[in-house]
Amino acid sequence: MSIITVQIVAAALIGIGLYGALSQQSFVMLMMGLELILNGVMLAAVGFWAYSGTGIPEGQLLTIVVMAVMAIEMALGFALVVAVYRGKQADMTEALEGFKH
Amino acid sequence: MELTELLTLLIIGLLTFAVGLWLSGRPITKPQYRAAPPWPQRAPFLGGGSPENHAWNRFHARYYPMTLLLIAFEMEMMFMYPWAVVYVAEGMKALVEMGMFLAILSVGIIYGWREGAFKWQ
Amino acid sequence: MSFVDLIFLICGAIAIFSGWRVFCTDSMVRASFFLLISFIAVGVIMLLLGAVYLGVALFFMMAVEMMVMALFMVMFMMNPAGLNPMKMVHQDKFAALAGVVAFFALSAVAVFGDFPDQPRPSDLDPVVTLGKELLGDSMLVFESAGVTLLATMIGVVAMSSHRGRYGDANAGSRPPGLEPGGMPAFSGDQEGSSGGHHHHHH
Amino acid sequence: MTASLTNALLVMAILAIGVYLVAIINRAWANALGHSGAGNPFTAPFYSAASLWVAPANTTEAPDAMAWHLAPVLYLTLAAMGLALVPWSQNLVPVDLTTGIVLWGALEPLATVVIFLHGWSANAHLSMLGAYRYVSLGLSYLLVSMFVLIGVALPAESLQFSAVVESQAGLWNVIRQPLGLPLFLLVGLGISFWGPLNFADSNDLAGGTSSESSGRARLVWQAGRAVMLVAFSAIGATAFLGGWLGPVLPGFVWMILKTMVVLAMALLLGQLIPRFSPDRFLTIAWVLLLPLAFVDLVWAGLEALP
């Protein structure tokens, strides 16, 4: 376990997440991809923090901020899904295009 | 040392998992391919009735607004645990800051309550 | 190879494998919980890295989020359990390529980049430093997070709630056009009728 | 490594004894409440367990076979991990994690996930209803539990359970923070879906999430519930009743006694109080219990200030 291996794992998670986010048709699955990307980002942040040699708290804080972003993204994303479904009974990303007036 | 504690936790987890697996017996993994209980025994129990469809469908979880509020509200727990550790050392300042933080979020809870988010939709 | 390395490798493999399974399983519930497994494995790696608080906190944050994810998956996806196998992807090749490129680019940065590689001080208590930081220098982050979360909560309730303050959220909207067994219809003629939720046209 | 193994075996032993203890106390309460059929509390648990053991397993038409098989095992594992966090005496702490309180907080939603999976995986209607109902409970008691436990972390200045015990040397938290234990009891009934909070495996769903399971899988499921209840009681005793602290007797004896007190209270409540309506409990949890947990936290905070 070193900073390089940790970053490679993080890179793999980000790569898979990117694939998911770009390829999935369903909005909820797309969010899964985003979550996976953020998962990799968090791991990378903690990796940098752990090997920075100083243990500055900003590394941890960054992770918390990423988590907050994740929580907000999920909450708003799902609320959007509910609102869209209410109107159109669809959960596909394409359905969202109807909202781009 | 923290790693020793984690190792113990891991051992306990794995050990219980193994014991649990042993206790729960041989799995019937692919019911459709292997010798398994006969079909009538496997039908969902409805007291003699029968289902029209699979149980797995788009289920209306009627508490969904609560779950969304929870995701947002739970984030605040992330801040609370480190706060609790330094609370006594920081004293009044910590109390006031967390009080403000909680007060802000309580507004969200009250709003959610007023809008009926904590009711079965 | 030490014991820690071994566990790191196993967890890394689990995190990547279950992250990949998320996008190739038919059952939405399984997909959510594969993602949860991926998060848990990452949390264990964080613990190994000495982030005792963040690793454990990741467990509870993600357990809740993935539970909610699974709920919404089952609520809104057709065929949520994947009883009929399906593949709902677009631009599959391009996406896979983008993923692979991103992986190699980031790995290259990790391998060839020049990062500090020293263990953190052994007497450091990550929770205490984090708490001090939150109440000290980063207080603004902390309080603004509160306001952001409040905004999120209000937005979430306003968007998802049926009993809106101004009456039914979908008052005036037309019934959806879905052919039984077909894909959801979203033809243009339904637009403009969604007066109840114009507030999220960002 | 040896120490780790010894500690692990110790937790396993406590786990086995704990299941037995729950069965005994539960039957003793049933006898006391006028249930004539509860049998001899000391031998009946063995008979019932053997009866479940020899009963054949069941499956459903198209289950999520992996989840169906693993959910009870995982629930038992989570319960054991909860049990591992308990400090039995000053020197006998199987897992003395510096963030033990956070880990307990993480076990609760993970248990919710597992209980949901148990009901979901059968692909049967009544068990699905139980699973969904439970999620509404599991997600709403979570915050209450976290606030209450943060309350005990304040005077301890630590998230470590052993530090929480030491911080109670002067006065137990049950007196310092009187709202804590009652709120936490509700959490315990929730996490093991016992009695009034048995939304998952209830009679009006013919057994809910376990209505389709039988035999050894059901034995593991029931054992998991019992262990979870023991783990909760031990955590409750640690957080509110001063853990191993006490005069004359050795620490672990005190700890066992206190755990049994909390366990007996939870089991009595479980038998006496009828089930809440899931709908109403959701409102109660957010509108009544959560503010009460706030009050508890503020109380704890003011009390902890030097």
Place this chain on the structure above:
Amino acid sequence: MAMNWLRQLAAKAPVPVYPLLAGNLRTDIQTMGLDPRIEWVASPRHARVLLVAGELSPATDRAFGKVHDQLPGPAASIWWQGQPLDSLADGATILDKADDLGRVAHQLQVDLLSGKHRGEPALCPDEPPEPWQGLGDIGHGGEGMMGGKPYGRSMAMPTDDLRDGLQLDPMAFSLGPFCSFLPPGLEANVTLHGDVVASFEVCSTPYPSLLPGVFEKALEGPVSITELELARARHYLHQLGHALWINQSGTVAHAVFAKARSLKPGESLNKLKKQLIYTGFYRSAGADKGVLGDSQALMTGGVAARACGRGSDARVDDDGYRSLGFKPLVMDRGDAAARWWLWLEEAQRSLQLAHDAGPGHVKTSNTRSVELLRGASRDGQLPEDGTAMLEDLLPGLEWSEAMAVLASLDLSAVQRAGAGAEGTL
């Protein structure tokens, strides 16, 4: 045959029995459950033995087969108050006396565990509900997103929701007639949206309840009020016990049944009453639901009507009761909790009446109008089945509330067992 030690231990456990009611015999079943050698279970999956109580009718043969086959084998049935099915008659265990159930079931359990009894044959053919093998890409039987019948069952299609604007899949199934949480014999087509009942369509009504012997006699001529009122108190306590069981208070329910078995005139139920108040039974799931409308209350009659503020009680027309100073008990809330409350109050008052009537052997005098366990008989007219009202009453309720409301209503038709036939006393 030899058993290994585990099976020997298992044989000592209370026999898990699933009660399958082919007649309105819930009260008897509840009393039989007091035997420590057996234990009623909520799902046939948990059972080793099936108790078939009552006479099966050909109409329910299919449903019976389903439940029978859902016991994980080897399992066996015990037949009580009815003839075994022809296909199972060979070597069937028939129970003559209710008190014998513990012994018989235990013997059956020993035989099953030791392998002496090989279990009963299945009644339904061993095949999936729909053929599925070989269809679809992986042989799962469905195609497309929602098409076909994957794994033998189709998938649901979305419908309008009754409260919320979300159009999601309903959960539709038929329930009963052998559900332990429904009135025995009630069969219904249920549609759920989430866990809220969207529609509840009664397909077959519950089995009619037979009048206990003493009520039969009261329709013929004067009977001792003491005897009549003790039977009444017992019945209401059993109803209350069932409601407690539905609301997850199994232990308390058990204690109530035990009490009901040996009621004495003048006994006080105050302790139980206080316990139910303090433990919040009257505020449990569904307690404030199931308010009956006027016509529904009249249709149901008896306690349900009095819980809605209708003071009809045939006992006021009886000189015997009048001499004891009888006045009807009335509440005006009309919800499930009010009915539970009145059940206990009525039981208490019945015990008091039984006590007061005791010394002078006061007898009933009016045979034309008798207050029965549900409603009253007027000129020989007995209350009719009222389950149709469930179709209006239950939709909109959450599942546990709906089940609690069901447990607060006694809607089955009342029938006379015929002159001289033994009742449940």
